[in-house]
Amino acid sequence: MGGLEYRRGMHQLGRGTWAYLSPPGTWGWSNCGLLVSGADALLVDTQFDLPLTRELLTAVAGVAPGVEIRTVVTTHANGDHCWGNQLLPRAEVVGSSACSHDMAKEVQPADLAALSGSRSPDTALGDYMRRHFGVFDFEGIDVTPPTHTFSGRLDLTVGDRLVELFEVGPAHTDGDVIAYVPDAGVVFAGDILFIGGHPIMWTGPLQNWIVACERITATGAEHVVPGHGPITDQAGVAVFRGYLEWVADRAQKAYAAGLPYWEAGDPAQVHAAYAGWGNPERLVITMAAAYRELGDEPHELMDVLAKVADAEPK
Numbered sequence: 001m002g003g004l005e006y007r008r009g010m011h012q013l014g015r016g017t018w019a020y021l022s023p024p025g026t027w028g029w030s031n032c033g034l035l036v037s038g039a040d041a042l043l044v045d046t047q048f049d050l051p052l053t054r055e056l057l058t059a060v061a062g063v064a065p066g067v068e069i070r071t072v073v074t075t076h077a078n079g080d081h082c083w084g085n086q087l088l089p090r091a092e093v094v095g096s097s098a099c100s101h102d103m104a105k106e107v108q109p110a111d112l113a114a115l116s117g118s119r120s121p122d123t124a125l126g127d128y129m130r131r132h133f134g135v136f137d138f139e140g141i142d143v144t145p146p147t148h149t150f151s152g153r154l155d156l157t158v159g160d161r162l163v164e165l166f167e168v169g170p171a172h173t174d175g176d177v178i179a180y181v182p183d184a185g186v187v188f189a190g191d192i193l194f195i196g197g198h199p200i201m202w203t204g205p206l207q208n209w210i211v212a213c214e215r216i217t218a219t220g221a222e223h224v225v226p227g228h229g230p231i232t233d234q235a236g237v238a239v240f241r242g243y244l245e246w247v248a249d250r251a252q253k254a255y256a257a258g259l260p261y262w263e264a265g266d267p268a269q270v271h272a273a274y275a276g277w278g279n280p281e282r283l284v285i286t287m288a289a290a291y292r293e294l295g296d297e298p299h300e301l302m303d304v305l306a307k308v309a310d311a312e313p314k
């Protein structure tokens with residue numbers, strides 16, 4: 001099926017089932033899913049900006065000409081998974097209630113454009129944001145929240161096929177959802193799973209995220225499509241779960257020792273098993289959230305991001 005090769009575009013995982021991959025999977029380069037049955041189609045997530053989402057829709061038309069995307073599942077509120085929703089104005093956008101609330105308080109496109117554009121601050125953080133986000137086009141984005149929300153569980157149909165949605169957040173964000181497609185043995189995990197790069201925990205708790213990994217494993221799915229990175233399997237989910245357990249252990253020890261969260265998240269201290277993963281500086285964000293679980297007051301986002309920029313290996 002060629003589904004395991006990590007190249008940009010559609011990868012068929014079964015009859016009427018594709019993953020749309022966006023290498024290199026770093027900040028903003030997110031994956032999507034496509035399910036087709038007859039003339040009916042469902043998309044899992046859109047892209048970070050309008051040009052990238054148009055490219056996605058062209059790829060949909062390439063593998064499934066003439067279908068109508070009647071449903072978009074938004075796995076969570078981060079812009080790289082939903083800022084193309086407006087290009088599907090006739091589709092029902094399905095997400096958790098918590099995701100819908102989260103979208104209203106997320107960083108908005110104009111804010112991100114200001115932080116990463118050519119006139120962004122001449123600081124280490126400005127430099128970091130320009131390098132990682134300056135490549136995207138945040139013009140014209142009208143943040144489009146779910147038109148149908150749910151909590152807990154929701155079954156959808158695409159033609160005669162079943163899609164099971166599980167709300168597993170708060171974990172990566174407030175309202176994370178994963179989509180399981182039983183007839184294809186595929187889970188679209190959104191940012192509950194990152195492959196090849198350090199994940200980011202914006203919300204937590206870590207234990208919920210570990211349980212979310214167990215939810216993926218409980219499906220028995222053969223293929224698991226992460227929010228970022230190449231397609232994986234249950235062994236990949238187990239490795240990722242081990243990372244979260246390592247983070248929980250390191251956070252507890254570092255907190256007890258009185259280290260600040262950015263030292264707990266120092267890329268130089270990452271366990272050897274994860275040394276090859278990209279964007280290790282993002283561990284600083286995860287540690288800030290883990291420290292909140294352990295009793296810290298919430299940290300200002302801009303302060304945390306400044307620490308991330310400082311921690312990036314040079």
Ligand SMILES: [Zn+2]
Pocket residue numbers: 028030078080081191227228
């Ligand atoms: Zn993402």
